Amino acid sequence: MTVTTEFRLRSSALPLVSIPASLPPDEIECSHALCLEPDARVFHVEIDAEYDVSEAQLAALDEVVTVTPLGERADTTIFKLTVELDDSIAPAFDPERFDGAKMKSTTITSDGWYETKEFKDYETFHDFHTTFEDHSISLELISITSNQSSFNDSTGDGLTDRQREALELAVSRGYYESPRKVTAAELAEELGISQPSLSSLLRRGERQILTSSLDVQGYLNTASK
Structure with missing residues (x-):
């Protein structure tokens, strides 16, 4: 990579x-x-x-x-x-x-x-x-951006580059493991952004992956109104 x-x-x-x-x-x-x-x-x-x-x-x-x-x-x-x-x-x-x-x-x-x-x-x-x-x-x-194939543009997941990179880093650092191996503050520092910006990127990226994977865009759009 x-x-x-x-x-x-x-x-x-x-x-x-x-x-x-x-x-x-x-x-x-x-x-x-x-x-x-x-x-x-x-x-x-x-x-x-x-x-x-x-x-x-x-x-x-x-x-x-x-x-x-x-x-x-x-x-x-x-x-x-x-x-x-x-x-x-x-x-x-x-x-x-x-x-x-x-x-x-x-x-x-x-x-x-x-x-x-x-x-x-x-x-x-x-x-x-x-x-x-x-x-x-x-x-x-x-x-x-990284060249890791699991997060390339051909996946059709709808993620932005920034969302993809934040999620990729979070996964690789063990953010989603239990217990967590890294904090949001540490991830934000590695990406050179604030912790609120990092949390927002992860939250929107997670939502986009769930939307594209479960095909529930219509429901999410209705629920968010």
């Missing part, structure tokens, strides 16, 4: 948030190997060519060590930047903490980073989340 997450990291100390904060583009796209390779501080940054951001402007940023223009592609200008991480957040990007994580490109705004990252399991994502929070980097979870 792998887990794919979409999330936003928020901290003024994150690398390269200074570009949209001080230069014309509202956001930039980049690829990098932080969390994946030791001492990796190299970013390949794509900036919309219409903003005409120069090598000198990027080199003037305090965190940027070197700048190498790589040319243009699809109306974007590409630069290779070597950056120096802020000491306050550098330990959060230790690659030894995140074995098995894979990452797509990152969208950087002045407010933080938006990323889609694949983890080998929920535990790895939970460790990732906890590590960043411990270093004052807020992680806002947008979505989380």
